[in-house]
Amino acid sequence: MEQKILKKDEIGKLYKEFESEYNFYAPINQKGNIVFEKIENPEDIVLDYLNSKIPPKTVLFPQMEVLFEYTLDEKDVEITDRQDLDQKIMIFGIRPCDAYSFELMANFFSFHGNWEDEIYLKKKENTTLIGIGCNSPRTTCFCTSVGGNPFNKENMDVFLTDLGETYLVEGISxxxxxxVKKLSWLSDAADKDVKKSQELAKQAEESITEGIIPFHVIAGTTETTMEVSLGIYTLLGGGILGLIGGILGND
Structure with missing residues (x-):
């Protein structure tokens, strides 16, 4: 795996590489709350956050959106499908738990292969995730109880690790x-950078002491039922972590 180094003052340069090709979303501070918005000024990007107030789920699955348009005359109804589903989306600075929620939602919207919600699935197909590990998980986080990890790279396309002054950059998919190849101006990572990222990942996982009892243990259900249950919680609350965080309040 090719590993590179991104300096923190080069985030604007990275944004410039993709702004014309993608609708570029990232976390920003909006009146004291972290939310994911389409970026116009890269200086607005905030990566040293814990959890966002509004999850990045809303980029692909907003509270309100147009499903189709129609015109009606005296005799006929003409329906027009959405024409913007091929737009490319990049979500920068997404956490592993939120990236996993996108997979749960894709499973939900495909109804385990029985039917497909083409609007959500098409948008997801055209979305690139550049994620970042959680160096300091919140005291209310419990991702390790549901198969997650503060440095889970599985659902990412590119993964960043905050090393202090720089980010370690890894191409995953x-x-x-x-x-990563396109960002030819990135410098090569040294062995000490990789070692530090591994140490940070270990420390982050060990810091998570909260946990929950999985649904299938409580109710005697199957793993599949648990996955569907998690998917429903994701849809209703913007991700289990976001739901609990909203109840307990942001620290």
């Missing part, structure tokens, strides 16, 4: 590896 084939799409992500191509993106």
């Amino acid at each position: 084939e799409k992500g590896k191509e993106i």
Whole structure:
């Protein structure tokens, strides 16, 4: 795996590489709350946050959106499908738990292969995730109880680790590896950078002491039922972590 170094003052340069090709979303501070918005000024991007107030789920699944348009005359109804589903989206600075929620939602919207919600699935297909590990998980986080991890790279295209003054950059998916190649101005990571990222990941996982009892243990259900239950919680609350965080309040 090719590993590179991104300086923190180079985030604007990274944004410039993709702003014309993608609708570029990232976390910003909006009246004291972290939310994911389409970026116009890269100086607005905030990466040293814990959890966002509004999850990035809303980028692909907003509270309100147009499903189709129609015109009506005296005899006929003409329906027009959405024409913007091929737009490419990049979500920068997403946490592993939120990236996993996108997979749960995709499973929900495909009804385990029985039917497909093409609007959500098409948007997800055209979305690139550049994620970042959680160096300091919140005291209310419990991702390790549901198969997650504060440095889970599985659902990412590109993964960043905050090393202090710089970020370690790793291409995870084939799409992500191509993106890293495009950023030819990134410097190569040293062995000490990789070692530090591994130490940070270990410390973050060990810091999570909260946990929950999985649904299938409580009710004697199957793993599949648990996955569907998690998917429903994701849809209703913007992700289990976001739901609990909203109840307990942001620290």
